[in-house]
Amino acid sequence: MMKKRIEAGEKLTGRTWRADTVQLFLYNAAIWNPHRIHYDLPYTQEAEGHPQLLIDGPLQGDWLTQMVYEWLGENGTLTAFSYSNRRAAYVGDVLSTVGEVTAVDGDTVTLDLRITNQRGEATTVGNATVVIESGH
């Protein structure tokens, strides 16, 4: 990362996530989220009509920021970030983060980010702006 000049079209290194019930439990405990759709499967299926436990939207937002943080390393700063959940993601889904540089303006770089499921559908989309520290 940051070993060469950054140009529009550069791809960020993505990561594949397979969140299971243990990760969902720990995440929702860590953020103090008691919503049953993340841990109570009978309720989730019978009362809310979902096929499986839902993977939290903000957790997917976090995964997008992780891709940016790891791409940046110590060479820059995240200054703006947005994300939006587009469809439900469930335990058992294979979710992949994807990112690409869309513009470079001096030290300011904008990024297009998304998470797709095993069917290639976007579950979460986002954008980020980072400022690269001079010398990198």
Place this chain on the structure above:
Amino acid sequence: MTVITEELKNHVGAELPPFEFEISRGDLKKYAVATGQRLERYLNGDEAPLLYLFAAMMPVVPLDRLLPDGRQPDSGLMPPLPLNRVMAGGSEYQLHRKVNVGDVLVCRQKFVEVFEKTGAEGPLLFLVFENRFETRDGEPVVTERLTRIAR
């Protein structure tokens, strides 16, 4: 025909009393493990990943006040709505500086905007809330615009 009522319009500008919270290393380390972070500064709890701030917004209320679906009741900032199914619409963040362990942040929450669009299945109401995270001295740290969609 608009679904935005006068009551809803009048709710724009409503604010909650600010609240303070401290960024603790133990909480950051748990969050880092739960989210699968790989960078040392997060695993060691030195710095808060941006989305950790979502955890800070979760109210801590007694068990007997939780709703049947497990959730905490909505804060007083959510206006009375003519549409009853509410979904997350996403967040936009401006980061003014990093959030570090030991920081004490003040969060100010405000209902800032309501607008509507016509969806395939009827009207959609967009409710926009601003969450301003500041230091006790008023230095901005992170500003979030959070959208919820009612249909």
